[in-house]
Amino acid sequence: MASELPHAKEPLIDHLTSKDFQNVYEPAQDSFLFIDSLQKDVDNLKALNPKIILEIGSGSGFIITFISQLLGTNGRYYMSTDINPHAALASSKTSDRNNANVDVINTCFIQGLERLKGSIDVLLFNPPYVPTPSEEVKEKGIVASWAGGVDGREVIDKLLPQIMNILSEKAFFYIVLVQENKPKQVISIMHSYGFQYQVVGKRKAFNELLYIIKFYR
Ligand SMILES: C[S@@+](CC[C@H](N)C(=O)[O-])C[C@H]1O[C@@H](n2cnc3c(N)ncnc32)[C@H](O)[C@@H]1O
Numbered sequence: 001m002a003s004e005l006p007h008a009k010e011p012l013i014d015h016l017t018s019k020d021f022q023n024v025y026e027p028a029q030d031s032f033l034f035i036d037s038l039q040k041d042v043d044n045l046k047a048l049n050p051k052i053i054l055e056i057g058s059g060s061g062f063i064i065t066f067i068s069q070l071l072g073t074n075g076r077y078y079m080s081t082d083i084n085p086h087a088a089l090a091s092s093k094t095s096d097r098n099n100a101n102v103d104v105i106n107t108c109f110i111q112g113l114e115r116l117k118g119s120i121d122v123l124l125f126n127p128p129y130v131p132t133p134s135e136e137v138k139e140k141g142i143v144a145s146w147a148g149g150v151d152g153r154e155v156i157d158k159l160l161p162q163i164m165n166i167l168s169e170k171a172f173f174y175i176v177l178v179q180e181n182k183p184k185q186v187i188s189i190m191h192s193y194g195f196q197y198q199v200v201g202k203r204k205a206f207n208e209l210l211y212i213i214k215f216y217r
Pocket of ligand 1 (some may be wrong): 025026028031032034056057059060063081082084085107108109126127128130140141146155
């Protein structure tokens with residue numbers, strides 16, 4: 001059944017300037033496909049009734065602010081992390097600009113948030129997925145937005161083994177992958193952890209074939 005909800009508005013990001021986007025990932029085709037896919041999946045998200053929603057690598061805060069507007073704040077807790085301090089600040093500002101309520105933390109993945117393990121009901125990640133030399137993966141500035149190392153998988157592969165401990169039993173985990181990331185391998189790794197998958201978004205953008213994959217138990 002189609003959603004009866006109106007399409008949630010795109011978050012305002014007019015408080016961020018081109019100078020900010022020298023240090024912070026500017027929402028692009030992957031970010032737009034992500035919010036479109038969440039919008040399409042809104043009935044399942046509502047039925048899930050998530051209490052804790054976390055985005056890892058929130059950049060400008062565009063996606064976490066969008067989902068908070070999509071699902072509403074009543075009884076839900078939204079948080080995001082980013083390894084880049086400029087991005088963490090931008091996410092916080094975007095939340096404020098849109099009267100959202102997102103707690104933003106400047107950290108790697110969920111370091112320091114161990115208390116929340118097993119309780120994340122929705123996890124979102126638009127990772128650095130571009131294949132690059134491995135050395136670039138150590139960067140914490142704007143390069144951390146895209147530098148994915150071998151097959152664009154080095155950051156993704158660090159997160160996957162932690163997923164089981166982060167998520168609640170009922171959780172949905174949405175991730176962006178491109179063809180170069182060998183999505184079938186990622187699906188098979190997640191399968192070995194007991195997760196099924198669904199492709200909730202797919203789009204060709206310039207030279208990238210983008211997928212939004214949803215994993216769930
Ligand atoms: C492709 S950008 C996505 C930004 C935003 N979510 C969007 O879709 O517009 C990837 C983001 O992940 C962050 N990031 C990279 N490695 C990370 C890590 N280990 N922990 C947390 N954030 C990370 C980058 O700083 C960057 O902001």
